[in-house]
Amino acid sequence: MRILHILNHTRRLNGNVHAAVDLACAQVKLGHNVCMASGGGDFDRLLARNAVEVAFLDQERKPLALLKSLWTLRRLIRDWKPDIVHAHMMTSAVLSAPICRLSSTPLITTVHNAFEKSAVLMGLGTRVIAVSEAVGKSMQQRGISASKLHVVLNGTIGSARFEGRDRTPASLRGRSILFVGGLHPRKGLPDLLEAFRVAHEKYPESHLYIAGGGPFEAAYLQLATETGCANAITFVGAIDEPFPYMLAADIFVLPSHADPAPLVLSEAREAACAVIGTSVDGIPQLLGFGEAGILVPPRDPQTLAAVLCELLADPGKLDMWKARSQLHINNLTIERVARETLSIYKSVRSPGAETVSA
Template sequence: MIAARLVCVTRRFWPLVGGAERFMGEFAVEAQRQGRSTRLLTARWEPSWPSTLTYRDVPVIRLRQLKARFIGTLVYMAALRRWLRRYQSSYDLVFVSLLKHDAVAAHWAVKSRRPLVLIAEGSGSTGDCAWQEQAVLGRWIRRICYRADAVIAPSREIQEELLQAGYPPKKIHYLPHGVKIPPERTPERRHQARQSLAALHPRFHLQPDEELAVFVGRLHPGKGLRELVEAWRLVVQRRPTVRLWLVGEGPMETELHRQIDTAGLHSRVVLAGSFDDVGEILQAADLFVFPSHREGMSLALLEAMAAGLPIVATDIPGNRALVQSGESALLVPVESPRDLAEAVIHIAENRELAQRLAQRARSVAVTQFSLEETVRRHLELFDDIYTQFMKNRQVR
């Protein structure tokens, strides 16, 4: 039996985009391309936002939420539960991002009426398992999440954390994220991408001799951005034509503005804002920098690999699951601006090394982490779960 009609749930969604949100959006689009009917439920974070929209042919429904933190969460949970109950006959399976409040509301709504699949995100102190251990009501939420029909672990590290947290082993499924595979980078595509971005805003204008490094992700303390800006002060001393764009949004934006100005880097480091699709930015870039302290499986890193960019990243388990130091990236110690700067300079000064690292990283992404294959494996799991669910229902 096929779970033909899917509802994807992610509390944060465009224009509030991080790795988890981008994956859920890409998943919904690709699942629809592969013949499934998909809808996406999210929160309406601003009253001025429309309550419905279409995201690349996928209907998006924004549910009521208030700005007050605790009350806003309760209002959103109630709205999510109400929608899932009201439209229960219109979907076969619910797919929820994060093991948090959304999962609880979805469980309350569907219970034994529809299968529920959760996907865990993040690892270590910033991951879902740590959140459930530390948050108010976190352990209670964890007990509710135990009851889902399946929990997807995008990385081996997350899989191990779920086991340690007591999730039933038979319900845990290791399924890595995947990304769209763009055309191979060429000087012509790089030039065209830079022209397109410069037309968007003057701050994106680059001189012909300027090299561009990019970071993509949430502007969050755990992403290592303080160290990255400090490293850039060292980079420009040796490579004054290298610029850095920080692509994303998050709570560190004001602090980073201040740090950039204090270091005199306002002409070298740009807070680029949030983009729905970072493909053009990656085509315009020469290097990808990813100094995160902890990661599960980073969608941003996968996208950089697929784009064929040389990569400098931190030596953490989540990154090592995707790239190998000296073979497909240069990995440096966490929270070490000097090592970060040296690695960036080393790649900038060694084109042969940069090309070799980029080619190997792209090859890994193409053969192991394509979005098409990733979504196919997810849908195969969903069909198995739906088939078993319907059999059990007939027995009852």
């Protein structure tokens, strides 16, 4: 099968990009011809190394640039002759839809961030992939028919991005708690800082590590100083490879207020951390609905603190949750994601397949 993926860019520190790059590389390994058209970025070399063709498609949101992009994409589809076009971002979907209609090429779209108002435009696809059951329900509520929606849960284990990765655990202090994510309100870091303040009072040997960058970094640094235990909180900064921290951490916490299907949870589970996540969006599904990780309410530092204290107080319980992180871990592989996605492609290419209007 010839598969053309469309992305705004291929820069790091963007979960949509990571998921699309992982998928493209996995599809090549399964024997398909794959091309990635985007504005370029950090992952272009990785794509080329994994035999994914790379095409430049500037998708800057300016009228003249978008008109030029339409022409470039039309020519690419005409010359490369894909069996499937797969768009991963709103601009990509809007650009692809008219050209796919003209060329009778099925358009698949993936909704990565359902909380964005523009996500409803992903309904332009012949089929729409939701990255978790929660995202699928959200898109149905916003008017996308169930007949064109398919859920393919995110997974990263076995990703080409991780080939040759350093598997040497980082050197962390005490009973270590780790957060990895962007430093902005949606990720709920202030809740974790408050929960850690409470837990640290009872277990002063505990230490919190925060890996990530973002617009609220200065504000969160100030919050950390106000906890009274700033010497037990380390801001690692934005790093390309947090896996060594995960390998060394005892507890991984994702206190998000909204998170469609965060890739970081499959990494934390692969590293065999005891995982705590909030019961929002796709997090419960990624944690086996509570079987492979502990679920707590969002925006509830006191409950989070109580769970942290339980794990810090009882090494046996901590080890139990580390072991439970491995339950059904094979469901989080990129190969499973690729195969499920390919089955959706085949459903719109098979003889007599119904074409669903947008």
